[in-house]
Amino acid sequence: MKRDLSAHPTAILGAGPVGLAAAAHLAARGLPFLVFESGARIAEHFESTRHVALFSPWRYNIDKAARALLTAEGWLEPELDKLPTCGEVIDEYLRPLSQLPAIAPFVRLEHRVVHVARAGFDKLKTAGREHAPFLIRVTTADGTRDVLASAVIDATGTWSTPNPLGANGLPAEGEREHAAHFAYGMPDVLGTQRARYAGKRVLVAGAGHSAIGTLIALTKLAEEAQGTEVHWALRGHNFERILGGGSNDGLPARGALGARVKNLRDTGRLHVHADFKISAVRSGAHGFTIEGMKNESARYAVHDIEEVIVATGARPDFSLASELRVKLDPWIESTEALAPLIDPNVHSCGTVRPHGHRELAHPEKGYYALGAKSYGRATNFLMATGFEQARSVVAAIAGDMAAADDVQLELPETGVCSTQWSEDSSACCTKAAKVEPAPKSSCCGGPPVKRADACCVKDEVAKDSGASGCGCGPAKTRETGEKASTL
Incomplete structure (x- = not known):
């Protein structure tokens, strides 16, 4: 028997930039929705990087539907060519968006989604499955409850599941035992975490923008705090690729990151350990030793490290969708249709082909992962991509297939x-x-x-x-x- 799903809202998991963009598009179409955020405030994961300056200007960080809703309430948009910090994006855009009358009543803070399933159907059962609403199991301070939804937009991101230090995708031996001296992502080394890193021998692992930004901040700290020593561990050695397109980059601030860290390397302010595949962390007389292989064949070690910052990216956690029919590419962990468009082993220039609801769809009709989570383990994600994903998916949920299929995405190239x-x-x-x-x-x-x-x-x-x-x-x-x- 076919059920009327219009009686149930669309469930949005996560109140970050992409989740709130989806809410704006649903609100603009007059469709019911609920936003579940595990944190006590909106954009909880984004909040942890509030000190970080984005390399994309404001024009790429504001969703079109969100802008329209905000402007109607008297909001004045920031200077579009200015580079905001993550904190400014939260304070000047995301928080005002979440407080709009069209969105605020439907945001549920401190509501952690732990499972998503089909009401009355386990994963095995097929007949009639697509006509059943989704069941969203949520934990709150008042206990656990189930909520029914007509569709699910999973914008939970990847921030809570960072990649480990080990070169083989597993935690390095001893990594968990030394967890008190490990940080993942981009800690605020010049601000709230300054005392933790000042005067220490710090090793940063990774070759992406997060690693480069952290290296730049640490070398500034080293200029101000005597005894601070910065080590950089990376698995490859081709700095032309790692450091990016420089002046060729469509986002100048992104290109400048590579140029700045190249200068730090060339002037000896970074201790660079290239072709270093880390396998173990061992206690030593002064701090600990990072061990691994150099050039695939020789044992190599960096001694007396006191703090480690792992900036090796993140991976999606699909455990909450374990009862759904989710089909993932075997190595990217995006949908199979999206993977060929974003695979860093194959694609060039950092420019992503336009994609929308069709590339994001799973066999479980009505379930979509958007934002960074949609990219699986690929790292070349920009907020503007997530905004267009949200627009296309919401149009599909609304049954407006012409709009859903009219996917347009213009992103600046990396120049390499x-x-x-x-x-x-x-x-x-x-x-x-x-x-x-x-x-x-x-x-x-x-x-x-x-x-x-x-x-x-x-x-x-x-x-x-x-x-x-x-x-x-x-x-x-x-x-x-x-x-x-x-x-």
Whole structure:
């Protein structure tokens, strides 16, 4: 028997930037919703990075539906070309958004969603499943209760499940035993955590923007606090790829991060440990020793480390959806349709192909993971991507398929292809070392126009002509089931 799901709200899990954007789109369409936030305030995970300056200006950090609702209530938008901190995004945008009359009554703080299922159906049962409402099990200060929902937008992110220090994806031996001296993500080393790191030998692990931003902050601390020593552990050695596109980057502040940390490396203010695959943390006479392999074959160790900051990214936790029919790509852990568009082993330039409800859909009809969680273990996520995801998915929930399918996403390029720089080559195309680098405004011609299996325009043109590709990407595509070979 088909049930009328319109009697139930859409459940939004997480009151961060993408979750609140989804709420704004639902409110704009007059659709009922509830937002469940595990923290005592909105954007609890985002709050932990309030000290961090974003490299994307305000224009990329404000959802269109949210802007319309805010403006109608007299909100004045900030200067669009200014670079905000995470704290400013919360204070000047997210909190006012959450307090709007169209949203505030439907936000439930300190409501932790622990399970999502289909009411009356376990994972095995199929017949009639899509007509049953979702059952959202929530824990609160007053106990556990179940809430029914017509659809689920999971915007819980990945911040609470950081990747470990160990190079093989598992915690390094001794990592948990030394947990008191480990921090994950981007601690406020120049502010609230200053006393913890001042005068210490600190090792930062990771090669992304979080690691680079933390290294820059620590070297500033070292200038102010005598005895502070900064070590940088990274698993690769190709700094051209790691440090990014510099002045070619469509977001100048993002490009400047790489340039600044390159200067710190070149002037000796960073102790760099490249090609270091960490496997163990051991107690020593003065602090502890970080052990692993160097260049895949030689034992290597960094001694007398007192604090470790692990900035190696994060991964999604789908345990709350264990009773749903969720289908994930085996290594990216996004949906299978989205994975080819974001796989860092394959794609270039940091520019993501437009994608919406179709790429985000799971076999469990009505369940969508949005935001950073939708990217699985891939790290090239920007808020603007999540806003367009929310717009498309809400349109699909509303039954407006024309709007849902009209996905448009314009993101600034990084100025460097992720597959452009192999660990052994500095050529733009790894199989054609004599090819000149692409113009400043475009990497290997820019992102592909229509092919999900292409890494750039050059690759797309080559494949359209029947060739295997231009050489920018891996020798074998994702469809072969093999990983890319250029990283």
